[in-house]
Amino acid sequence: MTPVISVVLLLSLMVYPPGATGAPTDKSMDVSEIIKKANAGIKTPLIHGDIVPNLNRNADPCVTKGCLWPKTGSYVNVPFIIGPQYSTAERNFITNSLLTFHKSTCIRFVPRTTQQDYLSFFSGNG
Secondary structure, eight states, rough: OHHHHHHHHHHHHSSOTTTOOOOOOOOOOOOHHHHHHHHOOSSSSSSSBBBBOOEEEOOOSOOOOOOOOOOEEOOOOEEEOOOOOSSSHHHHHHHHHHHHHHSSSSSEEEEEEOOOSOOEEEEOOO
16 A cells, blocks of 8 residues: 555544544534533443443452452452662552552552562563
């Protein structure tokens, strides 16, 4: 395919997004407004415009083969360590990323003390 045809094809895809049936009626609408308009009247609004949220927990209840990480109360504590080669800012970024799981899962990442099994973040190849 020649570069000119590739560019024309790319530009034509940008005019009508996938699933569009015609030109937008209001060109001043941004993506957020389009998603909001598409979700109007829907019982379960879509996330990011095209994802139906799963309102049921989908975690493996550990009934068939046992849990890989022990459960304490209603939480699964997963110990972790972060290698010393990371800066304080990088270590904070990793830790804050792990903490985001606390909002939507039963997983709780905890700093390792003496646990035999744990996650280890280190800088390496591969």
